[in-house]
Amino acid sequence: MNAPCREPQEQEPGRWRLTRQADVRVALADPRLQVPPPAPGDGPMARLRRAVSRFSNGAEHTARRRAAAKEYGTIAVAALRAEVGARVCEELAAARGGRIDLMPAARAIPVGVLATAMGVPAGLSGEVAEAVAVVAAAYPPGAAVEPVPADQAATRLEALLGNPEPGRFAALAVLLVQTCDATAGLIGNTLGQMLSRGARGTVDAAVAETLRFDPPVRATVRIVREPVSIGEVAIPAAATVILDLAAANRDPEVFADPGRFDPGRPERASLTFGSGHRRCPGDKAALEMAAGFVETALGCELADIRYAPSTNLRVPSRLEVIA
Template sequence: MTVLRYDEAEVAGLADPYPHYAELRAAGRVVPAGPGAWAVTRHADVTALLTDPRLSHEFPDLVYRLSGEPDELTDFFRATVLNRDPPQHSTLRRAMARTVNPRTVAALRPRIVELVGELFAAMADAPAADLVADLAYPLPVTVAAELLGIPVADRAEAQPHAVALGRMFGSGAPTEQERADAVRAVGWLRGYVGGLLRERAGRDGDDMLSHLLRDAEATGTISRAELVDNVIFLFFAGFETTTNLLSTGGALLLHRPELLDRLRRDLGLAPGAVEEFLRWDCPIHATSRVVREPVTVGDRVIRARRVVVLLLASANRDERRFPEPDRIDLARSPNPHLAFSSGPHHCLGATLARVEGAAVFGHLATRLRRFEATGPAHRRTGLGFRGYDRIPVRVVCN
C-alpha cells in the first residue's frame, strides 16, 4: 500500500496544491513529512497544536547546522520573535505589539487609503502596469517604512536589503546568490538600524523605533542587539505576507470578474473578501515546530525531538470546518482561517494587513472603471511564501 506523505518541494511546484492537500487530509490526521518529521493536515488538530506549549519554535543547534545556512543568517533568524519561546518571546512580543496595536493601525487608515489612491493613479498613467511591482509590493513596504520612521531619503537603499532578507525567509531552497545577498543584507541592516537607534536614544520621538527603544531601556529585558534584529524582522515581515495577500486577491478579482462585480454591489464585503482570500490561498502554507514532550494526534504519538509541520493551507480548506471549502464566498461567516497562525505566535501585523487589503480591494471596487489583465500572471516559485512575481494589468480610473 502506498503511504501518502507531505513533500514541501513537491507541493511548492504544484500550480494548484489543494487537491493534494485534500488527499493528505483523507489519508489521515497526521502523515509522514520526511525523516523524523510529521505533517498535520486538518483544521481542528492544527488549531490545537498552534497553542500547545509542548511544541517549540526554538529548534536545536543541530537543525541549524544541518540546514547549511551561513551563521550570520541562522543567528539573525534565531534572535527574532518568530523563533523564540517564552519568556523571551513574550517579552519581545509585548514590546512590539504596543507599536502595531489596533489604535495605531486605525490612525494609519487614512494614510493607507491615500497611498492606495496614489499608486493606482500612477498605474493608470503608466504605459504598462504590474499589480505586484506597482502596488502589492510598494504599498506595504511604504507603510512599514513610515511606521518604523525610516527617513524617506534612506528607503531606496534600505528596501532592497529587506527584500533580499525576506526572500530568504520565504525560501526553502535558496540559491548561493540569494544566500550571499541575504548575508550582506543582514550586515547592512544591522548597521543601519543600529545607527537609527543611536540617533534616537534620549529623544522623545513618536515613531515605532523610538517607542521600542524607550521600552527596552525602561525594562532592561531586551538587549540592543535583540532590538536591532527584531526591528529588521518587523520591516521585512511587515510586507512579505501582505504583498502576497494583495497579489493573490488581485489575481482572483482579475480572473473571476463576478467576484469584483459582487464587491461593487456591496462594498461592505471588502473586509470579508480579505478574510476569504487569506483562507482560499494563504500567503504561508505551513509552519514548523519541534516537539518538546510527546504529543498524540489521533492514533499517532509524536515523540519528543521530532518536527511537526502544521499545514495551514490544508487546514483552511478542511471540509470538516468550512462548508464548500473550494468555493470562494466573500460573505463567509464564521471564517476561522489560520493564515495568520494562532495562539502566542499569531501574526503581529495581522490588523495592518487587513486594513491594507480592505483599502486595496475597496478601491478596486469603487474607484476603477476598468481593471483587466494584459498578459499571463506569473506565480512565485520556491518554498514558503505563495504569491505572484508578476501580474500585468491595465487600470482605468473613474
C-alpha cells in the same frame, strides 16, 4: 467512496503533516512543539535570525515577542489603509493607463508605509523596503540565497533604522520582514480572485475569504521536543511536523463547501495568521494595508498573473494589469 483519512500522517520517516483544523490548533498551542532553530552562522543576517521572536522558543520567545508588540503598539494601524491607498494611486497614475506589474509595489508599499508609521523618515522608506525584501528572502530556514547580499542588506537595514541597540533592532526588523512577502501575497491573491471573477461584495470580505481560500502563508513547521498525542495519534520526540494551514482552512468540519470562494460565508475561522501564543501580532495592519491596496487597484483590468514554485508561500511572482 470512503472519506480521505485526515488523521495526522507520517509522510516520510520522522516527517508528519497535520491538515485538520482542530489538530493544527492543538499543535499551535502546545509548547512541546517548537519552531525550528535558525541556521547557524556569524554574519549580520544570521545574527538577526537568531535575535528575532519568530525563530525563538520558551522565555526568549515571550520576551522578544513582547518587545516587538511594544514597537507595533506605537503604530496608528487605522491610518495605514489610506496611506497605502495614496501610494498605490501614485503608482497607477504614473502607469497612465498602460500595463504595470503590481507585485513590486505590493512588496514595497506596505513595508514602506509601516516603516514610516514606525518613525523612519519618509524619504528613506523606499530604501528600507529594498533592504527588507532582500532580508525577507534570506530569512526562512533553509533559504538558498547568496549570503553576501543578505548580510549587506541586514547591515543597511540596521543603519536605516538608526542603528538601535540589538534587541530593539530585532523587534523593529521582525515587524518589517514578516510584513513583506505575506502581505504582498495577500494583496496579489485577493486581486487575482477579485479581478478574475469580477469584483463582488466588500473588499474587506474578499480579503478575509482570500486569507482562507488562497492563503499567502501555506504552512508552518514545528519540531516535537517531547512525545505528544494529536487526535488519537502519537508523534515521537524529534519529529518534524508540518502544520498545513491551507488544508486546515478548507476543513469540511469547519467550512461548508470549503472549496468555493465565497466572501459572504458566515464562518471565517481561518488559521492563516496562526493561533495561540505565536499568533501573528500584525494581523490588523496586514488586513488594513491589503484592503487599502486592493480597493485602490480594483479599477484595473487583469492581464496576467503568475506564481513561482514555493513550499510555504503563495505569492504571485507577477501580477500584470492595465492601469
